[in-house]
Amino acid sequence: MTEPIPSTATAPALRSGLGFHSTRWTRVCLAKSPSEEGRVALAELCEAYYEPVVAFLRCELRDADAAREMAHAFFAQVLRGGTMEAVDPARGRFRSYLLGAVKHFLSHHRMAAHTMKRGAGWIAVDYEGEEMANVVDPAQPSPDAQYDKQWAVTLLSHALDRLRDECVLQGNGPFFEEVKPLLMGEGGYGEQSGLALQAGLSLPAFRMAVHRLKRRFRQRVREEVAGTVGDSAMVEVELQALYRALLDG
Template structure:
């Protein structure tokens, strides 16, 4: 299956180290310290887009979704209560989705005080009629979250592979070969590219296979980092890639 990365969302501008597991970051983020705050900020930055996608489907208002996302992450960053995530209890994906659902539910329950100016003023929260009418042609909020989560992991993996190639002095080679990793160049002229890179065609094909293999390995590492100790990487990968299939 071709990976839908021809025009990916921009990689998160974060100090998130590719080889640092997400759950290690969660553990650090639970600490009441400057290091903990930086770790939590990195988590928020890396997984901002899945939260926005869920809120956009739930609120059916792009501006309100962005506003609510900012409020949610500001709450996490500013809360005096440690991040209550436990790696033994499941996927970080599930924890984050549950956290944003709980946050939105609380603010809907406080709708009257919000309208009086006692807090946030999200217009989409005030319109019960709009929320009650779902668009059957659009994915559910949870499906949109999972799809964007998958795209986020793919984007982080691709960026990690790019960094590895750059460290080996092969940044240009990676840029030229990336379309064959993401399924955007299935009918491209590999012969001309081999000449451009100073390779023969067989060497070029071998390098593409190696990059694809390394990409898959790094993707598995990304996925494993978001699961509990007993979680199945292959099962989670199958679930996430299924969210990217059309229809």
Template sequence: MTRSFHTTRWTLVRNAQGDSVEARAALGDLCELYYEPVVSFLVRDGRDRDAAREVAHGFFAKVLAGDFLGESEQGRGRFRSYLLGALKHHLLNQRRDEGREKRGGGLEQVVLQPDHLVSMPDGDFDRGWALLIVERALATLERDESHRAEQFAALKPWLASGEIGESQEVTAARLGMSSGALKVAIHRLRRRFRELVRSEVAGTLYDPADLDDEMRHLVEALAGRG
């Protein structure tokens, strides 16, 4: 699929550099998606949750104002990578400003250590991103299946491949379905769920060719290997 036929949210933002109404709406949607991973990242960096939210609000205000869009090449077209790099840059600038204020006030000089930003918990950020991607895909699937809500609620545990408490035979009997029909329904839901997850991830990429790599990264992040 060529880029001209695959316009994603991140494509809109980068092509317009945030200047169009559509680009700003797309950027706002992306920022909403990544808000909780950013907050969790900041908490792991040593802040309480209220302080982390305050920093996140200031950071996203700058992102929405377009302050970091010129740096988007560093993420190779992945909004996840771009945002994490922009966040580290924002924190470094913030610490430099705080250091200048303290020196100007005659207080003890703060020695900044930019290397600290390199060792911050990227894996936690990526896991938060992966969980939100899955949650958004699941919410879309649930809306799509609202006309058969009872069946969806019964089959939802089988979206993952792990074992659940109830056998498929028991579930089929409870729903008044044959075992074969239940297996087909589970297969259909799993396939649609995978499509929705891929669609969510694709919306954060500039180049569709990166999708398979980003999907592998999502699986690794969910498994705690990111």
């Protein structure tokens, strides 16, 4: 029998207001509670880390559909309870704990598949190409690196979403949308004159506004990172890990 998986209608999706913003360790600890609030917190954690887990599994299984099916099965198990009991803020990063958990889950299913092949008559998840999944391609990033890369991309995305919400509340939503490429390093320096003209600002005033927004974006990123570690002293370490993951990926 295959593990039950969430329907595509309820599959985790990254949205502003959820995700890494909710992965404060207080939420992680709350997710261990059998209460309704605990179940909501746990669902938010699953939603936040869905894409990083899929990225890891896609690299391991070499099949996008199999990766999503396995990710659904993994998070279905998490949502059934018990998985979070071993999470301890004193032991460091939640992302590292979850990566270890999904590795254990994948190992269990691979052993189950081998048992079925030997004639035991049962299997948890059936997927093709398992032998190929174990062949290492040195030209490709490792599964762990893929997980970290997607973690970094997701974290930055949520920091950007929170900054957008902040700008909208301040009445600066249109300005944010205009300069968002500059915040992500995607806009050219020569574009600033045109953007300043559209915003009705002098070039010096425009550059100052962008500088302030970039500074606020960095603060938002730091806040997101701080919410994923159990010790404030680890924030700088995680920030460096985030930048390495983006550069190495």
